[in-house]
Amino acid sequence: MRSVAAPKNARRLAAGRSALRGAKTFQPGSQPTVLIVDDDASLLRSLGRLVSLAGYRVETFSQPSALLASEIPTHNACMLVDVLMPEMNGVELCEALTKSGRDLPAILITGKSAEEIRPLIERSPAVEVLYKPVDEGPLLRAIERAVALSKTRTPRN
Numbered sequence: 001m002r003s004v005a006a007p008k009n010a011r012r013l014a015a016g017r018s019a020l021r022g023a024k025t026f027q028p029g030s031q032p033t034v035l036i037v038d039d040d041a042s043l044l045r046s047l048g049r050l051v052s053l054a055g056y057r058v059e060t061f062s063q064p065s066a067l068l069a070s071e072i073p074t075h076n077a078c079m080l081v082d083v084l085m086p087e088m089n090g091v092e093l094c095e096a097l098t099k100s101g102r103d104l105p106a107i108l109i110t111g112k113s114a115e116e117i118r119p120l121i122e123r124s125p126a127v128e129v130l131y132k133p134v135d136e137g138p139l140l141r142a143i144e145r146a147v148a149l150s151k152t153r154t155p156r157n
Contacts, residue, residue, distance in 0.1 A: 032147040033057045033077035035104070037067050037093065039085045047080060047134070054140050056147075064093040074102050075153065078127070078146030080139075083110035083117055091124045105146035109134055 034056045038044045044060050052058045061067040064087050067079075079097075081090035088096075094106050108124060110117055111132040121129055127149060128142040 030076070031055070031057045032150075033059060033073050034143055034147075035059050035061065035067060035072060035077065035079045036081075037061045037064055037079065037085070037090070038082040038109070039063065039087075040082070043132075047139075050136060050139070051080070051143065054143070056143065064088045064090075064096075067093065068096060068100075072097075072102055072104070074104060075150055076147065077104055077150055078143060079104050079106040080143070081106050081108055083108050083120060083129075084112065089120060091120045091126075094124065094126070105149040107139075107142045107146055 034051045036044060036047050036051065036058060037060075038047065039062055041062060044062060048058045048060045059070075059072075061070070064085060079094070081093055083090045090106070090108050090110075094103070097103050105127045106125070108121070108126045108129045109132060110129065114121070114129075114131075127146045128138075130139060130142065
């Protein structure tokens, strides 16, 4: 019998399941929130599903202005933000939220190389910068660190 390699997506799904087995379970009412902002609809859906399956409450936004116009938590939460979007970049979004008193720890994601976005990254207070395609393990660990950081901040609402 001939062996056939699993398709790339099947391997990613298996890796995601493996990463989820190690994810923490959260008590009812204390479920952290992850806000995801990305202009790529399919990536937004995929990230939303993965993060939700890991036990987080998820809110997704396809445009930075939609996030800016909404009420967002400022405690027990973090953001996963695409660096380059048509409306404004991820660092500008983080800066706008900070100016409005609604800053959250942010994880930036990008499909560009570090050299291409270095000026943005250098002025960013991001917890971590992840490169697309985003691996599930590092993503979930970064989210865990960012949520823990948000719990140490004093809520401003």
